[in-house]
Amino acid sequence: MDLDKLSRTTRLIRAGAKAEARLKTVSPPLQRGSTVLLPDARSLYERQDTYGRLGLSMQTALAEAIAELEGAKGARLFPSGLAASTGVLMALLKSGDDVLMVDCIYGPTRRFCDGLLKGYGIPTRYFPADAGPEAIMALAGPATRLIMLESPGSLTFEIQDIPAIAALARSRGIATAIDNTWGAGLLFDALGHGVDVSIQALTKYVGGHSDVFMGSAASNDPAILAKLDQYLRDVGVSVSPDDAYFMLRGLRTLDVRLERHGQNALAVAGWLADQPLVRRVLCPGLAGAPGHDLWKRDFKGLNGLFGVVLQPGPPAAVEAFIDALQLFGLGFSWGGFESLAIHCDPQLKYRPAKTDLGGPLVRLHVGLEDPADLIADLAQALAVYAPAR
Numbered sequence: 371m372d373l374d375k376l377s378r379t380t381r382l383i384r385a386g387a388k389a390e391a392r393l394k395t396v397s398p399p400l401q402r403g404s405t406v407l408l409p410d411a412r413s414l415y416e417r418q419d420t421y422g423r424l425g426l427s428m429q430t431a432l433a434e435a436i437a438e439l440e441g442a443k444g445a446r447l448f449p450s451g452l453a454a455s456t457g458v459l460m461a462l463l464k465s466g467d468d469v470l471m472v473d474c475i476y477g478p479t480r481r482f483c484d485g486l487l488k489g490y491g492i493p494t495r496y497f498p499a500d501a502g503p504e505a506i507m508a509l510a511g512p513a514t515r516l517i518m519l520e521s522p523g524s525l526t527f528e529i530q531d532i533p534a535i536a537a538l539a540r541s542r543g544i545a546t547a548i549d550n551t552w553g554a555g556l557l558f559d560a561l562g563h564g565v566d567v568s569i570q571a572l573t574k575y576v577g578g579h580s581d582v583f584m585g586s587a588a589s590n591d592p593a594i595l596a597k598l599d600q601y602l603r604d605v606g607v608s609v610s611p612d613d614a615y616f617m618l619r620g621l622r623t624l625d626v627r628l629e630r631h632g633q634n635a636l637a638v639a640g641w642l643a644d645q646p647l648v649r650r651v652l653c654p655g656l657a658g659a660p661g662h663d664l665w666k667r668d669f670k671g672l673n674g675l676f677g678v679v680l681q682p683g684p685p686a687a688v689e690a691f692i693d694a695l696q697l698f699g700l701g702f703s704w705g706g707f708e709s710l711a712i713h714c715d716p717q718l719k720y721r722p723a724k725t726d727l728g729g730p731l732v733r734l735h736v737g738l739e740d741p742a743d744l745i746a747d748l749a750q751a752l753a754v755y756a757p758a759r
């Protein structure tokens with residue numbers, strides 16, 4: 371059609387829409403769109419990729435990259451890490467099934483299971499994070515369809531024997547899923563260790579800058595991927611191309627950031643372990659820490675997140691310690707370039723299998739700052755804790 375023959379009004383609607391002659395950039399082109407234009411009438415009903423909600427260039431590129439990260443045949447994207455966990459549960463289970471879940475699972479996932487999921491007729495039973503494969507399997511009944519794991523637990527850092535649990539579950543025809551946010555794909559190869567679905571809050575290390583939400587679920591099982599597709603299509607959740615762009619950008623530096631986070635964490639954790647006001651450091655990379663042997667066997671490295679059990683003190687003293695920190699922000703997240711701290715005891719009381727750690731638990735995320743500065747900050751905060759306890 372000759373644009374010159376049309377009215378100015380119509381020309382303004384069509385102008386600038388030529389697709390050809392785009393320059394090639396390092397990152398894939400970002401398409402924003404709800405409507406997808408199809409070439410002919412037949413394609414309208416014969417093709418699958420006919421609407422922007424199902425994903426455009428950037429979502430496709432990111433999903434491919436996450437599949438690469440997880441060593442998976444395919445990965446699917448969700449608007450948050452929590453939406454990925456709840457989406458996997460909804461996609462794989464139906465009324466009458468039941469789930470076995472590790473007690474140290476991410477708190478909001480547990481809230482979903484005990485509320486909405488239960489209301490749909492799918493009960494969840496929890497097992498202690500240190501339960502062995504046989505003990506877990508002894509809980510399984512004929513309706514058990516899924517075992518959901520998280521290793522290490524992101525507050526208490528228990529490491530589960532994932533290959534043994536996954537192998538035994540598979541022999542009984544039960545699927546396994548893991549919240550692999552700590553492992554971030556690079557530090558723990560969940561699918562390679564036999565798990566069926568690896569879930570990540572990409573919000574944490576893949577995003578890496580504390581400014582974008584997303585989750586993923588990766589699998590090698592075509593039947594599981596098809597169920598995830600059905601869930602995403604029928605429920606109508608999708609991620610924005612701009613968010614996918616930021617995730618892909620973060621992913622490019624994941625490897626080098628994780629290496630630095632791990633080095634910094636080991637320096638800070640090692641220093642803390644020597645402090646008289648510290649009872650225990652729950653950092654799987656430290657010799658003698660809980661789960662250290664399994665971590666050494668199954669993981670490729672360390673990230674910045676670990677727990678610190680202080681010598682006993684009242685809640686007010688713990689708050690004084692947290693408030694004294696200056697380089698550690700107080701915030702419920704991790705995986706960004708910056709250091710964060712929270713005290714955890716108010717969260718632990720929701721767990722049926724109570725963990726007695728012998729003192730108040732603080733969780734640190736060690737960022738990319740100079741560890742010497744972080745250690746100095748912790749030293750002055752411990753000096754505030756001492757007289758307050």
Ligand SMILES: *Cc1c(COP(=O)(O)O)cnc(C)c1O
Pocket residue numbers: 449450451452453476524549551552571572573574583584585
């Ligand atoms: C943060 C987090 C989630 C949830 O991710 P969001 O993107 O914040 O919804 C899930 N699991 C773990 C272990 C997390 O730390």
